[in-house]
Amino acid sequence: MSEPLIITSITIAYLAIVLLVGLRARHNQSSSLEGYVAGGRHMGLLVLFFILGAEVFSAFAFLGAPGWAYSRGAPALYIIAYLTLSVVVWWLIAPYISRLGRLHGYLTQAEFLSACYPTRNNFLGLFIGIISVLAIIPYMTIQIAGAGLLFEAATSGTIPFWLGSLLACAVVTAYVYASGLQGIGWTNLLQGIMMVAVAWFLGLATADQLFGGVGEMFRELQREAPEYLTMPGASGMGWGAFSTAILVSALGCVMWPHIFMKFYSAKSERTLKRVFVLYPLYSYLLVPLLIIGFAGVLLIDTPLDSADRVLLTIVVEIADFPAWLVGLALSGTLAAAMSTAANLAHTSATILVRDVGQHLPSLRGMSDQKSLKLTRYGVVLLSFLAYLLALANPASLVALLLGAYGIVVQLLPMLVGALFWRRASKTGAFAGLAVGAFITLLLEFGINAPFGWHAGFCGLLVNSIVFIAASMSTASTSQHSPAQALSETR
């Protein structure tokens, strides 16, 4: 068998196993919307840990993170820093989301926020729903395109881009359609273990084979290109840009709907907290991947057109790994892309039906069974849309992601206020959101942010100030924060 053929066979076998595990999981779920979306709020420690881990660590962990280390050096550590710090925010707010969700039957982020800040015709819910879907679709497209790219590069073109991304997309769609969160849970367990094993193996084996060890690799880098090992790195990322990127990403991570909505699925608040205690250890997955990126600085003579290809270049072309090993490596990296894509398809379909669909006159007050059916169709529809976008690869995709997600992050102050602040007012929350979103978009696409700070960070700062000032200036009669008031109504 030729090398590309061995690599392809191993990877296809892996996809078949994932599909099988995902489809089998459908026996565990009840046939209600709550079962499909939130696993009946019964997810346990092990599965929830891997759901969160594998969905947070996407194709970016295997392509973008080594790419950062390869092209910039030390600033790549921002990825480890923010992914770990984000757990602090989860710790503070997730138990309340989980509890109030159970109490009132919430399944989406928009439902929670619009209950805290009621609006006429639930305009806030509709707004959050639309913006969330607009943020998720490009994110999902990037995962599917990443899968296609991986397939094509690892099999030397035997599986072309369109077919590789189609295979990954079809497998994900099939098990999410059939098994909902149960399917995601058991496949993410498998894919999460695969990712960790492959990342550590590749990182250590690359350093060992080509340099005689990780320490030796870094010593050589210290002699050849020491600027990669400290701030500001090779491309000169300032402390302001670095620090604000860490803070805004750590704070904003919780606002990703696919992460937020997982809080509803936990069996208990104690389970959630156990998951969070263990979660920082999962982010060690990035260490070997950054090692590969750093190794790329020494190994690759002519600079790569796209830094994101550094891991593929080293694994496929430079390191002398046998074909079966490349096949396993490809499977592990695909696992990162697919496990995230599955959650995104599942989440965006839920939002589309629950938050946006409910506003259509024909769908108002639909039955649980009908919304379950529509959500499953939504999974197929949105996955297919993301696949088409991956093929078309429009230049505006990243701008859409940055813009829409930038606005979603601006919901954080009103969420924290709703939970912990007695004086949080609706006027203040909306004024903060509007100003924060405007500042973020202006600095992202218009003028340059001051001191090279992250646009979203500046937005959050102004947002919080406006929110606090406007809330303080309105007379408050309530003894409770908006979320406390919710728990009082029962």
Place this chain on the structure above:
Amino acid sequence: MNYHPRLPARWMLIYFSICALAMVWPGALVANRIEPFVLGLPFFVFWYVAWVFALFVGLAIAYQGEKKEETYDE
């Protein structure tokens, strides 16, 4: 049901703030050096690996503490 969201213990908030400050400006400034190598990693890389572990330990202690207080039901 009478249930109020409240912030965790003060020591936890301080501890988490220290972890965050250590990973950004100005905390990370003190670690911006290559020597000494620890565990085969340049110091600045090791710094982040170490703070991830510190965060894990802090969370584990906080979890144990809250379990004793029984602040949330099962």
